[in-house]
Amino acid sequence: MGGCGSGNRRQSGKRTTSDMWRLDVYYLHRNGMLAPGRASTLNWNRNGERIASIGMLAETGRIILKYRTRPPGGEWEDKEYPVALEWTACHLGGQRPWFLCPCCGRRVAVLYGGSVYACRHCHNLAYTCQREAVHSRLLSRALKIRGRLGWESDHGQKPKGMHQRTFERLAWEHDRFNAASWMALADKLNLLSSGDAGR
Numbered sequence: 001m002g003g004c005g006s007g008n009r010r011q012s013g014k015r016t017t018s019d020m021w022r023l024d025v026y027y028l029h030r031n032g033m034l035a036p037g038r039a040s041t042l043n044w045n046r047n048g049e050r051i052a053s054i055g056m057l058a059e060t061g062r063i064i065l066k067y068r069t070r071p072p073g074g075e076w077e078d079k080e081y082p083v084a085l086e087w088t089a090c091h092l093g094g095q096r097p098w099f100l101c102p103c104c105g106r107r108v109a110v111l112y113g114g115s116v117y118a119c120r121h122c123h124n125l126a127y128t129c130q131r132e133a134v135h136s137r138l139l140s141r142a143l144k145i146r147g148r149l150g151w152e153s154d155h156g157q158k159p160k161g162m163h164q165r166t167f168e169r170l171a172w173e174h175d176r177f178n179a180a181s182w183m184a185l186a187d188k189l190n191l192l193s194s195g196d197a198g199r
Helices: 025-030 134-149 164-188 194-198
Strands: 021-024 039-046 049-059 062-069 077-089 095-100 110-113
Touching: 021 025, 021 049, 025 095, 134 164
Parallel strands: none
Antiparallel strands: 021 110, 039 049, 049 062, 062 077, 077 095
C-alpha cells in the first residue's frame, strides 16, 4: 500500500495532472534549490493558507524528499527517499536538469505527488486538457495564440517587434483553431446536417 500510482481515483475515471501536487525540476533549478547542500521547503497555498509542503535536501546527483502523507482513512506517514537527477547539455550551452522517476526511471521534468512523487505515467494521470471536450481544446489553443498576439478580440494588429512571417503563421493557426472549434461545437450539438457538408 502507498506505492507508485496508489491513491484515490476520481469517481469520473482517470485523474488529471491538475489533481496532484507538482514538483517541477526547472522551477527548483531556477531558484537554486538543486545546489548540493541546499535545504529547501516548497509550499502550496490556497487563498493565502498553506495546504501542503515538502522538504528537500539537494545532494550531488540527487535530492532527498521529506514530507508527510495520509491515505484516506489512514494515519499520517513520514516519507523520506532520494530522487536521482540527470543533466543534459542545452543547444546554446549550459545544462538542463531532469528527474529520474523513482518508480520507473523515466527522465521527466515534473513529478506528481501522491503517496510517492512519481511521473504522470506511474500515477496513470491524464493531462487536464485531455478531459476537455474537443471544441474546448481547440478554442483553448486559439485563445492561447490570441494572448500571445495581444489581441483582445478575434483579430488585431501585428505586435511590435514580431516578424511578419511569424505573425502570419500565428494568425493563420488562430483562425484554423477558432473555426475548427465552432465546427466541433456545431457537430456536438447536431447542428450540421449531412447536406451541409456539400454546400
